[in-house]
Every structure is written in structure tokens, then in C-alpha cells.
Amino acid sequence: MSEELTTAAELFDAIGAGYEEAFGRPPVVDAAVRELLAVLPPSARVLDVGSGTGRPVAADLVAAGHRVTGIDVSAEMVRIAREQVPGAEFVQADVREWESEPESWDAVCAFFPFLQLARAETERALGRIAGWLVPGGRFALITVPSDVENVPVDFLGHSIRVTSFPADALVERVRAAGLEVTGTRAETFAPDKPGAEPEEHLLISARKPG
Structure with a gap:
């Protein structure tokens, strides 16, 4: 195991394409994209x-004609991502700081981005996302549900x-x-990586009233 990485940027810079190799297409992600x-x-x-x-x-949404x-x-x-999905736009940014016009998105996906945020930061991010959605816009959130806070874990060889x-x-x-919660779905997923433990994935589907 490597030394502890303190930020998500450091973690995913280190993992790179290995993330896609290990996680591929979790069933709950496919379900969320189909719903959208x-x-x-x-x-x-x-x-x-x-x-x-x-x-x-992003690849599936672009293939269906959406602007991602x-x-x-x-x-x-x-x-x-820019190399693999040239039909979408990708920006290096932190959701805690990134700015968007109110009511400017028909849908927002947030698949596993909050696991290295403090709970208060996640709550603020959810409020900001709700503001970015158009009335009737859709929100799809996927996470690993657990009652944990700042707990050390091993993730693909990194602490x-x-x-x-x-x-x-x-x-x-x-x-x-x-937001109005329109449904939830839970799946157990085993990453395609030696030594990786199965984990629960939770999809929360929601809609902005209006």
C-alpha cells in the first residue's frame, strides 16, 4: 500500500485508467444511465x-445525442476522458468551487464524487446542484452508502x-x-481487481419540482 493520499485529485491522478479497468460498468451505473x-x-x-x-x-449520453x-x-x-469521449467537454474542476448559471442543466449525474468530501461539503454540493437544474430537471446520485466519517480504507492499492x-x-x-426523490436502487458490486472487496452501490434518482 502506498502512503496516504490526502486529496481526490492525487488519488485519481495516480489511478488513471486503472479505475475503468477495475470498475468497468457497474450495474447501478448502467441503470442510472438508462433511466436518464x-x-x-x-x-x-x-x-x-x-x-x-x-x-x-459521458460516452453513452453523447452517443444518444446529448450535450455533456x-x-x-x-x-x-x-x-x-477528452481522448476517449471527444464529443463531450471535460473541465478540471472541484464541484465545491465550480460555478454554473442557475437552471442551466437538464440533468446532473454525480456518480461516486462525494466519498472524499466532508458531510457538510456534500450537503452544500447537493444544494448547489439543485440550483443548477432546470425545473423538472433530473438528478442521479450514486455512492457507497455507509455510516462512516473520515475513515481510512484501502482503495486500489492506495490508502x-x-x-x-x-x-x-x-x-x-x-x-x-x-429535490423530489423518485426512486432508489441498491446493488452489490465486486470490482475486477485481485483483492478488491465487494461493495454496496446506491442509486438515488431525483427530480427538481416545477
Whole structure:
């Protein structure tokens, strides 16, 4: 195990394409993308928070004709995504600081970007995301639900600190941000990497009223 990496940018710069090799297409991610594709208007504007390598999320949305912008704290992930999904725009940015016009996105995806944020930071990010959505806009959030805060774990050979919420508590925080929760889905996923432990994935689907 390497020395502890203190930021998500350092972690994902180090992992790079290895993340996609290990995690591929988790079933809950496929389910979230299918849900979005079933309800989005044509040429929808979609923001992918924590866009990673660009696959499968941005790639699938672009292939369906949607206009995708991905933001990620990792310069290496942004480089890979730009190469793999040239039809989307990718920006190196932190969701805690990135600015967007109110009501400018038809959908926002946030697949695993909050696990290295403090709980208060996640709550603020959810509120900001709700403000960025158009009335009727869709929000899809995926995480590893757990009642943990700043707990050290091994992740693909790196020691990191993780914070999360139990499933019910996170659902309540999505509602507190002003969004209507339309459904949840839980799956157990085993990464394709020797020694990687199975983990629970939780999808929270939501809609901005209006």
C-alpha cells in the first residue's frame, strides 16, 4: 500500500485508467444511465460531476445525442476522458468551487464524487446542484452508502479517507436540497481487481419540482 493520499485529485491522478479497468460498468451505473435516457429531452444539457475517464456515462449520453460537460478534480482523468469521449467537454474542476448559471442543466449525474468530501461539503454540493437544474430537471446520485466519517480504507492499492452517509440519511439530504426523490436502487458490486472487496452501490434518482 502506498502512503496516504490526502486529496481526490492525487488519488485519481495516480489511478488513471486503472479505475475503468477495475470498475468497468457497474450495474447501478448502467441503470442510472438508462433511466436518464428514457426521460431526457432531445439534445439535453447534462453535467457529469466526477466524470472520471468519460466511460461509460459521458460516452453513452453523447452517443444518444446529448450535450455533456464533465468536471473532475483529476487532471489525468480529464486528459483520458477528452481522448476517449471527444464529443463531450471535460473541465478540471472541484464541484465545491465550480460555478454554473442557475437552471442551466437538464440533468446532473454525480456518480461516486462525494466519498472524499466532508458531510457538510456534500450537503452544500447537493444544494448547489439543485440550483443548477432546470425545473423538472433530473438528478442521479450514486455512492457507497455507509455510516462512516473520515475513515481510512484501502482503495486500489492506495490508502485514503472516506466519508459517507447511511442510505436513508442521504435520501433525506437530497430532499433537503429541494429535490423530489423518485426512486432508489441498491446493488452489490465486486470490482475486477485481485483483492478488491465487494461493495454496496446506491442509486438515488431525483427530480427538481416545477
